[in-house]
Amino acid sequence: MYPLTFRGKVSTSFEENQWNLALKDIVRVGIPPEFGGDSGVISPEELFLGSIINCYVGTFKVVCKNSNLFFETLSIDGTLIMDKNEKGKPWMKQVILDVYVSDFSDKDRLEGISKVTQHNCFVHNSVKSEIIVNLHHL
Numbered sequence: 001m002y003p004l005t006f007r008g009k010v011s012t013s014f015e016e017n018q019w020n021l022a023l024k025d026i027v028r029v030g031i032p033p034e035f036g037g038d039s040g041v042i043s044p045e046e047l048f049l050g051s052i053i054n055c056y057v058g059t060f061k062v063v064c065k066n067s068n069l070f071f072e073t074l075s076i077d078g079t080l081i082m083d084k085n086e087k088g089k090p091w092m093k094q095v096i097l098d099v100y101v102s103d104f105s106d107k108d109r110l111e112g113i114s115k116v117t118q119h120n121c122f123v124h125n126s127v128k129s130e131i132i133v134n135l136h137h138l
Contacts, residue, residue, distance in 0.1 A: 017041075045092070049080040052095050052131065055123035060099075063116050072103035073138075094130045102138035110137055 010029075012019035017038045018030035031037025032045060042050075053076050060074060076099050083093040104110045114135050118124060124131050 045080055045082065048092055048127075049078050049095060051123050052127070052129075053078045053097065055121045056097060056099070056117060056133070059121040060113070060117045063113055063120065067109070067113065069109065069113060070103075070105040071101050073101070075100045092127070092129045094132065096132045096134065098134045098136065100136045100138055104137060107137055111135060 009022040010019055016030075018028055018041045021027045021029045028041050029047070030041035030043065032041075032043035033039045037043070056076065057074060064071065076097050078098075079096040080092060081094040081096070082090055085091045085093075099114065101110060114133060118131070118133055
């Protein structure tokens with residue numbers, strides 16, 4: 001099964017502030033307004049945050065399925081905090097995930113399932129950013 005390969009493709013010119021990223025579908029990406037780009041595009045920062053959120057969701061669902069646990073809804077509000085590192089360079093310092101789970105089948109196991117999810121989420125394990133998960137049972 002491993003190694004796995006995932007591919008994407010992009011092309012642009014010097015003058016363009018937006019370009020297409022081809023993954024499974026075309027996504028309009030570019031430089032965010034905070035760095036002099038246009039609004040209305042998905043930025044690298046948003047893709048980074050989206051990757052972390054998506055990995056948590058997918059891993060959580062697999063862990064629940066493998067544990068015979070169920071939930072009604074799972075939603076996540078994610079926040080990416082960018083700052084400057086010790087060398088004065090911008091970096092993705094911290095990601096905060098507010099995870100909301102409703103009608104979890106075994107409330108006593110929810111925190112443990114979240115910890116297993118965090119431990120097994122390969123995107124989380126691949127970044128230097130601090131990832132904080134705030135778990136909320138609804």
